[in-house]
Amino acid sequence: QRRLDKSNAQFQRAVKRLPLGVASTFRYWGDERTIYAHHGKGGRTWDIDGNSYVDYRLGYGPAILGYADxxxxxxxxxxxxxxxxxxxxxxxxxxxxxxxxxxxxxxxxxxxxxxxxxxxxxxxxxxxxxxxxxxxxxxxxxxxxxxxxxxxxxxxxxxxxxxxxxxxxxxxxxxxxxxxxxxxxxxxxxxxxxxxxxxxxxxxxxxxxxxxxxxxxxxxxxxxxxxxxxxxxxxxxxxxxxxxxxxxxxxxxxxxxxxxxxxxxxxxxxxxxxxxxxxxxxxxxxxxxxxxxxxxxxxxxxxxxxxxxxxxxxxxxxxxxxxxTPALETLAGYGERLKAGVSQILSARGITHSFSGHPSMFGLFFAEAPPDNYRAWKTSDYTFYDRMAYYLHDLGIIVEPDSREPWFMCEAHGLDDSCLTDTLKAVEAAV
Ligand code: PMP
The missing domain is CATH 3.40.640.10 (Type I PLP-dependent aspartate aminotransferase-like (Major domain))
Incomplete structure (x- = not known):
């Protein structure tokens, strides 16, 4: 189980000076769950407690090549x-x-x-x-x-x-x-x-x-x-x-x-x-x-x-x-492999699922087909996804909770096979 002692202590101090203890409202994930980044390299981010995460948020998308390129x-x-x-x-x-x-x-x-x-x-x-x-x-x-x-x-x-x-x-x-x-x-x-x-x-x-x-x-x-x-x-x-x-x-x-x-x-x-x-x-x-x-x-x-x-x-x-360079093909190829691996894990357990978007930024849904508009999405049940996302955080994989944002890929993910194997292991455990 990951420890968040430093992030929790940081939150308690930060909330006195920064609304919700953060610089941008969406970075607040609850008093106990809000984490603070220390640094990023390639496809991974480290928090101030020293936990490392394969990062599929990439700053809401920008780090296309990976952090600190x-x-x-x-x-x-x-x-x-x-x-x-x-x-x-x-x-x-x-x-x-x-x-x-x-x-x-x-x-x-x-x-x-x-x-x-x-x-x-x-x-x-x-x-x-x-x-x-x-x-x-x-x-x-x-x-x-x-x-x-x-x-x-x-x-x-x-x-x-x-x-x-x-x-x-x-x-x-x-x-x-x-x-x-x-x-x-x-x-x-x-x-x-x-x-x-x-x-x-x-x-x-x-x-x-x-x-x-x-x-x-x-x-x-x-x-x-x-x-x-x-x-x-x-x-x-x-x-x-x-x-x-x-x-x-x-x-x-x-x-x-x-x-x-x-x-x-x-x-x-x-x-x-x-x-x-x-x-x-x-x-x-x-x-x-x-x-x-x-x-x-x-x-x-x-x-x-x-x-x-x-x-x-x-x-x-x-x-x-x-x-x-082939950076965009590399990261899309990684996205394809990741989707295939996740799919295999879910199918083996008989869990219905589908993907939206593009291999470089995809959404995962527990339904036969992804919603094709906001109304369909908002009226569907995405509790399972959200629970999985929080388990993934505990297991060293960071995806956006509340299923708002897709999984973003970067070139560095595609160049480092351990990102893929760590992710699939965590998905298996979380599911
Ligand atoms: N348009 C789109 C499609 C976006 O995804 C975003 C940010 N998530 C914005 C505009 C606003 O960009 P910024 O946060 O840099 O102001």
Whole structure:
């Protein structure tokens, strides 16, 4: 049994200075279960008690190559040595923008920011500036960051699946003004009829449709190719811009992102996470005529730390590796092996299960097929998964509890067979 004495003591002190004893609410897992990281290397993280974990959260996805990757860290140090932040542009921005455009053809022009939230915020503003419209469409179960416009969700608590009613649209928590609610429309994923109806009713006043084709904050529930293609077609028909949020999928599920796999070209894409193996940087990228709305007299965009030289140097090296080496195939191959191993353990016990998403970020469900939308997921029973996740923590494997996030793979997992064997041993014991 793992000991958490130091984490527990840290929690007792931290809770006096930090709300919930943590820096980000989702890192609080209960007074006794909240753990504090000491360091990470490759595919593993060590907590302050010295317990080691094969880590499938990877900082919510960013550590695509693994923690403390020497190639990227060396580049970041070079970025640090030149001075940090200048209130001037640098040559490296163009190198990164050219790499991104080569990997993702829809990313014709690129702007930088620091977090996923900032990138999506900029993308929505850009769409509004370009179209002169204000409302927008979100897909239930999606997450696009912490800004007010993105924080509307379907309230499943009092929803009756048998009724014909839609769930009520409510904010994620308090502090989000009701006055902006009328601008957000919400549709259930993969319901083609509802998508058409919504465009028929609101298409002419919508600036954008925002979609995460693999919902990285909702256990990798995935849009069908047909659904995303219909979205593309309806956006064209109604003059709405299609924003694909690839903050989690970008530079992870493939060099060209989920848009490359689905064969759909968005007008705007947002990226973050895997861009720089964990250094804070995000991108908003897209169609040339749309992106040129970032100008004086157009959509405002900027920020003190935008294209910071440390993150930018890390991005240059990380994207070079992802583009020029088989890193993404290595980690997807690891994901396939892991899924097959987990499947074997579960099947041997007659436990029905299925997977969602992509081998580089997959969800695990104890049902014959994964849910294809948020309503189906929220009305299913995921107690077994959550209990398994907590047992796995005790056994040295870290996956997201509450089954919100998929299992994220990194290149280092795929290069170290002990990650796989340790994980399968723990899964066997936990099950
Ligand atoms: N979009 C998506 C798809 C995300 O997964 C996230 C973060 N989980 C965000 C936006 C927001 O990114 P950040 O936390 O960096 O602000």
């Amino acid at each position: 020497e190639r990227v860290d060396a580049a970041a140090r070079r970025g640090m040595e030149v001075g940090g932040v200048f209130a001037l542009s640098t040559e490296r921005e163009l190198i990164v923008a050219e790499r991104v455009a080569k990997m993702v053809p829809a990313a014709e022009l690129v702007r930088f920011s620091n977090s996923g939230t900032e990138a999506v915020m900029a993308a929505l503003r850009l769409a509004r500036a370009y179209t002169g419209r204000e409302s927008y469409l979100l897909v239930e179960g999606g997450y696009h960051g912490l800004f007010d416009a993105a924080m509307w969700m379907a309230n499943m608590d009092e929803w009756d699946a048998k009724s014909n009613r839609d769930p009520e649209v409510v904010p994620y928590g308090k502090g989000i003004p009701e006055t902006v609610k009328h601008l957000a429309h919400l549709v259930p994923m993969n319901d083609m009829q509802r998508l058409e109806d919504t465009f028929r009713r609101h298409g002419e006043t919508m600036a954008a449709m925002l979609i995460e084709p693999i919902q990285g904050n909702c256990c990798a529930i995935s849009a069908s190719r047909d659904y995303v293609q219909l979205a593309r077609q309806l956006c064209d028909q109604y003059g709405v811009l299609l924003i694909i949020d690839e903050v989690k999928t970008g530079f992870r599920v493939g060099k060209g992102g989920i848009q490359g796999i689905l064969g759909v070209r968005p007008d705007i894409t947002t990226f973050a996470k895997a861009v720089a193996n964990g250094y804070p940087i995000s991108l908003v990228a897209g169609r040339e005529d749309v992106m040129r709305s970032f100008r004086y007299g157009g959509a405002s965009h900027g920020g003190t730390y935008t294209a910071h030289s440390v993150s930018l140097a890390a991005a240059e090296e990380c994207l070079r590796i992802l583009d020029e």
